[in-house]
Amino acid sequence: MGISYDASVPSPADKLVVERLRVRKGKNAILNGVSLTVRGGEILALIGPAGSGKTTFLRCLNRLIDLEPELAVEGRLRLDGLDVYGEGVDVPSLRRRIGMVFAVPNPLPMSIRDNLTLGLRILGAAAAGPPSERIERSLKAAYLWDEVKDRLDDSALKLSGGQQQRLCLARSLMAGPELLLLDEPCSGLDPISTAKIEEALQGLKSRISVVLVTNNVKQASRCSDRTAFLLMGDLVEMGETGLIFTNPQNRRTADYVSGRFG
Amino acid sequence: MSRRWINRITFLFMGLTGLACATVILLVALILGHIAYHGVHHLSWEFLTTAPRAGMTEGGIFPAIFGTVFLVLLMTIAVVPLGVCTAVYLQEYAPAGSKLVHAVRLAIQNLAGVPAIVFGLFGLGFFIEFAGRSVDRLFYGGQLHFGQPAILWAALTMALLTLPTVVVATEEALRVVPRGHREAAYALGATRWQMVRYVLLPQATGGILTGTILAVSRGAGEVAPILFTGAAYYLPELPRRLNHQFMELGYHVYVMATQSPDVDATKPILYATVFVLLTLTFLLNFSAVVLRARIRRRLAEGR
Numbered sequence: 001m002g003i004s005y006d007a008s009v010p011s012p013a014d015k016l017v018v019e020r021l022r023v024r025k026g027k028n029a030i031l032n033g034v035s036l037t038v039r040g041g042e043i044l045a046l047i048g049p050a051g052s053g054k055t056t057f058l059r060c061l062n063r064l065i066d067l068e069p070e071l072a073v074e075g076r077l078r079l080d081g082l083d084v085y086g087e088g089v090d091v092p093s094l095r096r097r098i099g100m101v102f103a104v105p106n107p108l109p110m111s112i113r114d115n116l117t118l119g120l121r122i123l124g125a126a127a128a129g130p131p132s133e134r135i136e137r138s139l140k141a142a143y144l145w146d147e148v149k150d151r152l153d154d155s156a157l158k159l160s161g162g163q164q165q166r167l168c169l170a171r172s173l174m175a176g177p178e179l180l181l182l183d184e185p186c187s188g189l190d191p192i193s194t195a196k197i198e199e200a201l202q203g204l205k206s207r208i209s210v211v212l213v214t215n216n217v218k219q220a221s222r223c224s225d226r227t228a229f230l231l232m233g234d235l236v237e238m239g240e241t242g243l244i245f246t247n248p249q250n251r252r253t254a255d256y257v258s259g260r261f262g
Numbered sequence: 263m264s265r266r267w268i269n270r271i272t273f274l275f276m277g278l279t280g281l282a283c284a285t286v287i288l289l290v291a292l293i294l295g296h297i298a299y300h301g302v303h304h305l306s307w308e309f310l311t312t313a314p315r316a317g318m319t320e321g322g323i324f325p326a327i328f329g330t331v332f333l334v335l336l337m338t339i340a341v342v343p344l345g346v347c348t349a350v351y352l353q354e355y356a357p358a359g360s361k362l363v364h365a366v367r368l369a370i371q372n373l374a375g376v377p378a379i380v381f382g383l384f385g386l387g388f389f390i391e392f393a394g395r396s397v398d399r400l401f402y403g404g405q406l407h408f409g410q411p412a413i414l415w416a417a418l419t420m421a422l423l424t425l426p427t428v429v430v431a432t433e434e435a436l437r438v439v440p441r442g443h444r445e446a447a448y449a450l451g452a453t454r455w456q457m458v459r460y461v462l463l464p465q466a467t468g469g470i471l472t473g474t475i476l477a478v479s480r481g482a483g484e485v486a487p488i489l490f491t492g493a494a495y496y497l498p499e500l501p502r503r504l505n506h507q508f509m510e511l512g513y514h515v516y517v518m519a520t521q522s523p524d525v526d527a528t529k530p531i532l533y534a535t536v537f538v539l540l541t542l543t544f545l546l547n548f549s550a551v552v553l554r555a556r557i558r559r560r561l562a563e564g565r
Contacts, residue, residue, distance in 0.1 A: 064449060069357070096451035106442035108461060109561045118460060119450040172449070 015040045015179060015209040016061065021075035023056050023065070023233075030056045032233045033075065038179070043201060043210040045224030045241065047217055049256070052230040054213040055103075058181050061211065062098040063091050079179065096123070099172030099208075103184040105164035107156035107171075112148055115156045115167060119175045134174055141204060142170035143196040162193025169200060180210045187215060198223045217257055221245045229253045294540070301537030304530040310538070314496065320527075323535050328500055329413070329493075329508035330482055330542070336417030336504075337424065337481045342474055344421070345428025350458055352429075353436040374426035378486035385419030385491040386411075407505055414504040416492030423487050424477035431476065435469020436462055468557030475550035479543045485512040495521070511539040 016038040023031040031053045038044050046054045059065040060073055063084065077084035084094065096119070107115050116135050135152065139145040144166040148159070156167055165185060172180065182201075186194040201210055201223055214220050220227050221241060228238040229250075237244065237253045248254045255261050308322055315321035348366070356363040394409035401407075408414070439462055447457040463470075485493075493513040501508040515535050522528040 062449060064445060067445070067448065092451040092453050092456075094451075095449055098449075100449040102442060102445065102449075104442055106440070106446045108443055108446060109465060118447070121460060122447070122450055122452045122456050168446070171446075175450070 013040055014038070015080065016211075017076075017078045018061075019076040019078075021057065021060060021077065022073070023053070023060065024072045024074075025070060029233055030071070031060075034230070034233075034235045036228055036235060036238055038209050038211055039226075040209055041205055041207070042225040043205050043212055043223060045220035045227045046211060046213045046230060047215075047220045047227060047256070048230035049261070050215065051232075053233045054230055055183055057230065058100075058183050058211060058213050061179070061181055062095050062100055064095075064100065066091065092122075096175050097178050099175070099177035099180045101165070101168050101172055101180070101182045101185045103187050105161060105168050105188075107159070107164050107167050109155070109157055111153045112156045112159070112167060113152040116171050116174055119171065123175070135170075138170040138173040141173055141200060142166045143200045144170055160193075162189045162196070165189060165193065166197060166200070169197065173204075177208060180204065180208050182210065182212045182214075184213055184215055186219065194219070217259070221257075229256060231256070297533060297537050297540060300530065301533035301535075304534035305537065309531075309534060313498075314531075320531075323511065323514060323531075323538065325497060325500055325509040326511045326514040326535070327538070329510045330512075330539075332501060332508060333413060333417050333420065333488070333492075333510060334478050334481050336413065337420040338474060338478060340418055341421035341424050341428050341477055342470070345425050345473070345477075346432050346470055348425075349429045349432035349436060350462070353433050354454065354458055354462065370426045370429050373422070374430075378423060378484050379489070381419055381423045381487040382489045382491060384422070385415055385487060389415040389418055390491060410505070411490065411492040411494075411507055412505040413492050413501050413508045416488040416508070419487045419491045420481045420484065423484060424481050427477045427480060428470070428473040431469050431473025432466060435466035435473075439465050465561060468554055468561065471557070472550050472554045475546050475553065479546035479550070482546065483512055483539065483543050485510075485516050488513060511535060511542070515539065 014037040018037065019035050020033040021031055021035070022029065022033045034053075034057060036044075046057065048054050056065065056071070061077065061084070065071055065073055073085065075085075079094070079097070082094070083089065108118065110118075113135065116138060117131050120131060120134075136145060136149075139148065144163060147163060148154075148167075156164065159167060165188075169185070186197055189197070198219065201212070204210065205225075212220070212224060224241045226239060227241045227244040229236045229244065229248075229252075231252060237248060237250045239249075244253065245257050248257060310322060310327065311324050312322035313325050314323065348370075352363055352366060356366075390409060390411060394412070394415060397408040398404060398406060443461050443465070444457055447461045452460065488510060492507055493510045494507040495517055497507060497509055515532065518528050518532045518535065522532075
């Protein structure tokens with residue numbers, strides 16, 4: 001079987017390699033040297049109880065952690081070979097390659113269309129394709145198109161919580177990211193919106209690698225290819241999602257996924 | 263204590279606090295009513311559009327209205343960019359908890375507490391004696407152009423006085439923008455300036471406008487800062503250049519109240535002028551309130 005390098009076909013290569021990622025706040029360690037890889041075109045779920053460092057880990061990947069100067073980050077991150085924390089890295093252009101969806105939907109107080117085109121306006125240039133085409137493609141990928149196609153100029157704040165979160169997903173897709181970071185994207189949503197977002201992720205993963213932080217173990221088992229279990233800043237276990245849930249190697253993983261703690 | 267006593271004390275406090283409110287309202291009504299009663303009947307189109315005559319015992323106040331508007335306009339042009347930039351720096355760029363931020367905040371607070379007359383003296387010393395004289399030496403070969411009281415210096419002095427208002431209002435408006443909005447922009451690859459430009463400033467427009475209008479209404483009412491820096495007793499012509507002197511409503515009131523050759527003849531003019539000045543500042547304050555409410559609503563609707 002030959003390997004195609006067409007962008008639409010998942011590359012078996014590692015998309016993101018994290019080596020010994022360590023984050024400290026003063027003397028308190030938040031992450032104690034986490035190493036893992038994210039493969040091209042997979043959904044990697046990050047599970048673990050509150051306070052285990054999942055969100056911090058995620059925020060390291062696109063250097064959003066830079067906004068919290070009190071946190072000291074050590075370790076190596078490589079995105080397709082680019083040293084993410086290397087000297088002279090252009091952080092804004094790094095972040096444009098990585099989409100992010102937050103736990104609380106954060107549409108800006110402007111129209112749906114303006115929310116979507118914000119990234120393009122930041123780029124300052126009309127990138128490939130007219131915006132209306134991109135808007136349609138992103139909204140369809142986020143399973144929101146049918147609900148908003150006739151009211152793109154309405155305020156984004158008039159949407160329901162679930163719609164807002166899908167808008168945020170669509171917004172993060174506008175620039176065509178290679179990696180998508182999701183920080184408990186469904187924590188405040190109803191089951192139907194959750195299902196739509198999970199469906200959207202399945203549609204995306206052929207083109208994009210996804211890191212999905214979730215506090216919902218069932219969500220991880222439903223929609224991820226591999227699962228990593230974080231506990232108190234340590235990576236306890238990582239593997240194929242099926243194996244993690246049916247045959248975990250570590251007792252703490254077994255306890256957590258079966259709901260005995262956390 | 264018995265229930266009856268508690269009820270009495272409750273009633274007493276309600277009465278006292280209510281009385282305090284009533285006093286405030288009564289005082290405002292008294293001042294406004296008195297001025298309106300004596301001032302309104304002298305108001306006319308002619309009064310608003312002609313210059314004073316006969317040692318200010320006749321004629322109108324047009325040059326003073328014109329001067330006030332001109333002054334306030336110049337002041338706004340100076341104070342808004344400076345104030346907004348200061349606030350953006352303090353709120354977004356300066357490292358949190360740095361000594362510099364602390365020092366600037368302290369300076370702004372102190373600036374707000376400086377008596378207006380001190381600003382006037384500062385303007386005289388700094389703008390006219392130092393800046394103005396330097397401009398004259400450098401560009402006019404020592405001829406007197408800018409080293410004297412002028413509307414430019416008065417406006418800049420007034421801008422200093424109103425700077426804290428704009429800074430504080432802008433900072434407040436920036437502070438209430440949720441963290442999630444900032445992070446949304448950063449995650450999309452915005453630089454700090456782009457985040458400010460596309461996310462913060464649009465949301466802070468209401469606060470900035472409110473601060474501006476409050477600054478304007480303050481600037482329109484203050485007399486002390488322009489006393490030595492550019493206001494004139496009487497001028498036959500309107501100011502046409504930045505280094506001209508000007509007449510101003512507040513100063514005009516002061517002049518008429520203290521230096522009129524004929525007190526009785528001036529009185530109705532004085533009342534009418536105060537009425538115009540008050541109306542102007544009230545209108546500005548009122549529009550600030552309306553504007554703020556409208557922009558809040560618009561933001562809530564997200565358009």
